[in-house]
Amino acid sequence: MLQDERVPFVQALQRSRRAAYPPGEFVDQESFVLASEVLTLARAAGVAPGVAVLDLCCGVGGPGRLIAQELRCDYLGVDYSASAIEIARERAVNLPCRFEVARVPPVPSGPFDVVLLLETMLAFPDKVRLLREVSDVLVAGGRFALTLEEGQPLTPQERDAMPDADTVWLTPLAEMAQLLADVGLRVCWQQDLSRSHLTTADSLLHAYAAEADQIAAGVGRRPLDELLSAHRLWRDWLGSGRVRKFALVAEKL
Numbered sequence: 001m002l003q004d005e006r007v008p009f010v011q012a013l014q015r016s017r018r019a020a021y022p023p024g025e026f027v028d029q030e031s032f033v034l035a036s037e038v039l040t041l042a043r044a045a046g047v048a049p050g051v052a053v054l055d056l057c058c059g060v061g062g063p064g065r066l067i068a069q070e071l072r073c074d075y076l077g078v079d080y081s082a083s084a085i086e087i088a089r090e091r092a093v094n095l096p097c098r099f100e101v102a103r104v105p106p107v108p109s110g111p112f113d114v115v116l117l118l119e120t121m122l123a124f125p126d127k128v129r130l131l132r133e134v135s136d137v138l139v140a141g142g143r144f145a146l147t148l149e150e151g152q153p154l155t156p157q158e159r160d161a162m163p164d165a166d167t168v169w170l171t172p173l174a175e176m177a178q179l180l181a182d183v184g185l186r187v188c189w190q191q192d193l194s195r196s197h198l199t200t201a202d203s204l205l206h207a208y209a210a211e212a213d214q215i216a217a218g219v220g221r222r223p224l225d226e227l228l229s230a231h232r233l234w235r236d237w238l239g240s241g242r243v244r245k246f247a248l249v250a251e252k253l
């Protein structure tokens, strides 16, 4: 994310986000993943009534509320942004959801049947520690379900162009499969989301540009410019194949 204080961003971006996603696909996600992709991934990971789910880096909890509502799992979401968690709690009344403010790692102690990490693997420079701890909190046969920003690490020039580049650490798919295997997690399901996320990135870029003055009034001109620059880069990189997006499920052996 480009922001710490979530409320002004959520308010300023809400209208354009709602306009950018296809009907029924916007559920307050702060990312490129569609609601239908969240549900497909959650179902592939075996999320169902009574299943204990930990959602790392849940943001304002849109995807979490969706799966808790649709699949009636026992859901815990964590995020280091206190303001995001406050919004998540407000919006989750009457759902089987709990939320905690926590920086990851450490991963909250389990056991859990499923750990989710949506649209945030790229923020972790040290993936080895994160994956070891995810594996540790899963029951035997438990599943880690994630989306992956896939590709070779950014070059110095690419890092210069990307706002907040210290939260953008890409990983090649084969390397991620090996890192998962090293901690006893075997990839058992995957889906290529690149084309869909290209469409979403492009659509968000146009929606933000169309509402630029109103967004700048809410969050400031510089954050808006960074938001537009970042989306332009994701659109270009997803379009050229420089970055691919995958949904993965890895089972604990």
Ligand SMILES: C[S@@+](CC[C@H](N)C(=O)[O-])C[C@H]1O[C@@H](n2cnc3c(N)ncnc32)[C@H](O)[C@@H]1O
Pocket (backbone or CB within 6 Å): 001, 028, 029, 030, 031, 033, 056, 057, 058, 059, 060, 061, 062, 063, 078, 079, 080, 081, 084, 102, 103, 104, 105, 117, 118, 119, 120, 123
């Ligand atoms: C791109 S948003 C994705 C939010 C949510 N998963 C979604 O798809 O809508 C990334 C989230 O990760 C959180 N985050 C990033 N690094 C974190 C860390 N080390 N520990 C906890 N939360 C983190 C940010 O505060 C932000 O809410």
